[in-house]
Amino acid sequence: MGGALAFAGAALVPEIDAAAPFYGIPGSQLCDVTTIKIPVQCHFAEKDDTKGFASPDEWKPLKPKLEASLKKLEFYSYDAPHAFTNKVSPNYKKECHELAFKRMFEFFQKNLA
Template structure:
C-alpha cells in the first residue's frame, strides 16, 4: 500500500514506523485504528505535521493491514496490548532522542485506547483519544497524571469501549483522582467520525457507521489543535 506524505523508518528495537514533519519539537505519536497503518491515519499525521508537529506513526501490526472488518477483527484479536504500549514507549524515546522536549500522543479506535494507556505508561506529556478506552488490566484512569482529551460520537454504540457513557466514566475517574481530563461528545456522529475522504466514507458504509456532519470533524480538529498547542508548545 502506497502511503503518501510520510517516510518509512525503523526505531527502537528495529520497530517499523512512519514519520512526517520537518521540525523536531514538539512531536506527536499518531496511533492507528484496528485496520493498521492506512491512508486515513496517515492523513491525520500529515495534517498535524502541517500544524508544526513532528509525527511518528508506529506500525503496531508490523506491516499487516485489515482490508475488511473480518481481517481487522482478526488482527486486533491477536494484538499484544502490553507490547503495543512498549512500542509507543520506544517511539516516545526515539522522538526525545531526536530532539523533542515535548511529546504527545493521539490515537483512534484501538489507537485511542492505546493513547490513554500511553498517558499512564509510555512517558508522553499529554494524550488525545478518539472513540476508544483501554481495558482495566492495561491502564487505570486513576493512575493517569498527564492531561488527556477524550472524543466520542453521540451515536457510537460500542458498549464498554467507545460509547459516550464509557468515555464519561473514564474521564470522570481521571479527574476524581486529581488528574486532568476533558471530554467531548459530538452530535450526530458515530464511530470513526474524524476520518475524511472517499475511503473513509466507504469504510463507514462497510461498518454500518453513520456519516458524520462536517462541522463535527471541523470542531474536533479545532479542539485537537487547542489541546496539543496548550500542552506541547512553550507558554509565552
C-alpha cells in the same frame, strides 16, 4: 493512534507529555487510566455503538472518574457515531471532525509549547 492506545500510552509511557484519545477506552487489565499524570483531552461519540469499547455506556461512567483523578482534563462528546473523524468511513461527520481537530490542535499547542 486509537483512543484506547492513546489512553494506555498516557498511563504507561513517561515520555508522553499530553494525549488526545478519540473514541476508545483500554481494558483495566492493560492500564488504570485514573493514574494518568499528563494533560488529556478526550473525544467521544454520542451515537457510538461499539459496545464494550467506546459507547456512551462506557465513556459516560469514565468521565467523572477522570474528572476526579486528572489535574488537566478536557472532555468532549459529539452528536455522531464511532469513527466520525475518519474521512473514508460512512460515519464521517465533517462538522464534528473539524471541531474535534480544532480543539485537539489548540490543546497540543497549549500543552506542548
